[in-house]
Amino acid sequence: MTVQTKVRQKGPGSLVSKVGASLRHAISSGQYSPGQKLPSEVELTETHKVSRTVIREAVAALKSDGIVEVRQGAGIFVLDPAFQMTPARIVDKARVSSDLEVLEVRAPLEIEAAGLAAARRSPAQEEAIFECHRQVLRCIEENESIREADLALHVAIAEATNNPLFRQHLEFHGTAVIPQSRPLPDPDFAEQTAYRRLIHKEHEAIVMAISDRDEEAARNAMRDHLRGSQARYRELLRNSRAIPG
Amino acid sequence: MTVQTKVRQKGPGSLVSKVGASLRHAISSGQYSPGQKLPSEVELTETHKVSRTVIREAVAALKSDGIVEVRQGAGIFVLDPAFQMTPARIVDKARVSSDLEVLEVRAPLEIEAAGLAAARRSPAQEEAIFECHRQVLRCIEENESIREADLALHVAIAEATNNPLFRQHLEFHGTAVIPQSRPLPDPDFAEQTAYRRLIHKEHEAIVMAISDRDEEAARNAMRDHLRGSQARYRELLRNSRAIPG
DNA sequence: CTTCCTAAATAGGTATGACAAATTTCAATT
DNA sequence: AATTGAAATTTGTCATACCTATTTAGGAAG
Known part of the structure; x- marks a missing residue:
């Protein structure tokens, strides 16, 4: 038997759990970002x-x-958090929530997030929010769905809270959408355009408040926006129910 | 090199993932029930x-x-499903969120939940809330930790929203606690009692507002309660930092 | 007969070396 | 510059050895 050059572990917890925790922390703290390769197994044996x-x-x-x-042969790569087991995936599996239920939970979170974003956003995060806002406008002008751009704007706002839990909660219902970006059942074209520009205008109020670092205005603008969305969505539900199946 | 008596794996997927899947299936299909011991590692090498x-x-x-x-030395035991992957555990593994971050996200949710509970609670749910409230008082009077009773009260309020997502979000941070139920570092006994009775009084305002179906009062009471909790928690942090490590 | 103690057996934790398989890199050739 | 093949790198699996923790069994004492 060869001489042992490594000290046998002493103290609570196994070496496996300790190294695991160390790697988790390295990843979650940003030392290795998604897509990046971890050190090789041999390197890790030496490091740890x-x-x-x-x-x-x-x-x-x-x-x-x-x-x-x-x-095999390539290495160990950090996965994009979107591919990780997120609460959404588990919860979605367990139950399909109604859109109104989702909205009901999301609204207070997004209102609070807007306020915190106004308080805490960095210039870079401010720029990201503006860029998303412009993207929504581009989709409106090109008559494309604003769904993804809309979600990206909300995500950018959640990011600007600098509390990762807000973004996580948004992803919690990643497959649910904010209702204003749903296709209208049978839209008159001019009506649809007016409708979407109203959304854009409401977004603008939020974005400007965040840019101005006005917490209260940001919260109020988001509240108005989401209340408007909820009202529009309920109207949508009523109208679609009036159409014979 | 010794003669290989085992066939090297051929086909998609590693042996580790295949054995893992096999064991998962054996457990989920009831072959091994919670608390039961799996075959030993050596037996599993032979089986597979x-x-x-x-x-x-x-x-x-x-x-x-x-x-x-x-x-170690005993074996591999199947855990009770209650200890298995819940959303809270996943998030906790990926990242350790600070209590303040958790509170920041929870506060808007719980404020909204209190309002909705006031609007929607059934008589049975009202009773459940009162019972939890009484349990907190019992713990206070018997100088026991109010942690579980406190959480149960918040859960009962979330349940009374009749939107299951509120309860799910509460369980999302199941291992994080509302700070007022944390042990104080070095409490003077009389001070601790006064402190916990203050908590009880704040709870009372929430519970009464819900009973009265007063949405606005419920929201305000919960907001005051959580703001008070946040302030107390920050004070706690400052004090514990002043104590030399 | 019961209880306690000790040794042995069982079972998991870690280290090391060897070889197989997959991927990447590098050098030579066209 | 592009292609090909070999070498290097990296992960997957196997085997062996020893350490540590727990359980079991047997014997001695009360």
Whole structure:
């Protein structure tokens, strides 16, 4: 038997769990961003002063959690958080929530997020919000769906809170949309355009308040926007119910 | 090199993922029920005709998913589903959110929930809220931790919204607690009692507003309560930081 | 007969080395 | 510059050895 050059673990918790926690922290703290490759197994054995067995088992756990993907011959890569097991995926599996229920939960969160975004946004985050706002306008002018651009704007606002939980909660209902971006059942073209420009105008109030660092105005603008959306959506429901199946 | 008696894996997917899937299926299909011990690692190597490395890595994945717990010298045991992957656990693994971040997200949700509970609660739900409220008082009078009773009260309020997403969001941070129920670092006994009675009084305002079906009062009471909690928690943080490590 | 203690057996944790398979990189050739 | 093939790198699996923790079994004492 060869001489042991590595100290056997002493103290609570196994080496596998310790290395696992260390890797999780490295990833979640941004040391390795999505798509990036982790050090090789051999390098990790040297960094953590453990055997390859421990590294492989720790990586097996991360892999199971959807945090990394491992390609033989290539390496260990950090997965995009969108591919990780998010609460949305579990909850969506368990139950399909109605859009109104989702809105009801989202509204207070997004109102608060707008206020915090106004208080905390960095110049870069401000720019990102403006860019998303412009993208929504571009979709309106080109008569394209504003769905993705709309969601991206809301995500940018959540990001500007600098509390990652807001963004996570938005992704919680990632497959649900804010109703104003749903296709109208049978829209008159001019009416649709007016409708979408109203959305744009409401967005503008939010974005300007965030830019002005006006927390209260941002909250109020988002509240008005979402109340308007809820009202429009309920109207939508009533109208679509009046149409014989 | 010794003669290989096991066939090297051929076909898509690694042996680790295959054994992992097999074990998951055995557990979910009821072959091994909660609390029951799985076969030993050596037995599993024989059953699946793979090396112990493969078994250990497969078990590491199951362990990370919270499906089994492993005790050195004892064996591998199936966990009760209640201990398995819940949204809270996933999020906690990926990142440790600060309590203040959690509070920041929870506050708007709980304020809204209080308002909706006032609007929508059934008599049975009203009773449940009162019962939880009384339980908190009992814990205070018996000098027991109010943590569980406090959480149960918040859950009862979320339930009374009759929108299951509110309860789900509360469970989202199931392991995080509302700060007023945290142990104080070095409490003077009389001060602690006064403190907990203040909590009880704030709860009372919320519960009465819900009973009175007063949405606005419920929201305001919850807002005051949570703002008070946040302020107290920040004070707690400042005080604990002043104590030399 | 019951209880306690100790040794052995069982079972998981870690380290090491070897080889197979997949991917990437590099050098030589066209 | 593009292509091809070999070498290097990296992960997947197997085997062996030893350490640590728990369980079991047997014997001795009360």
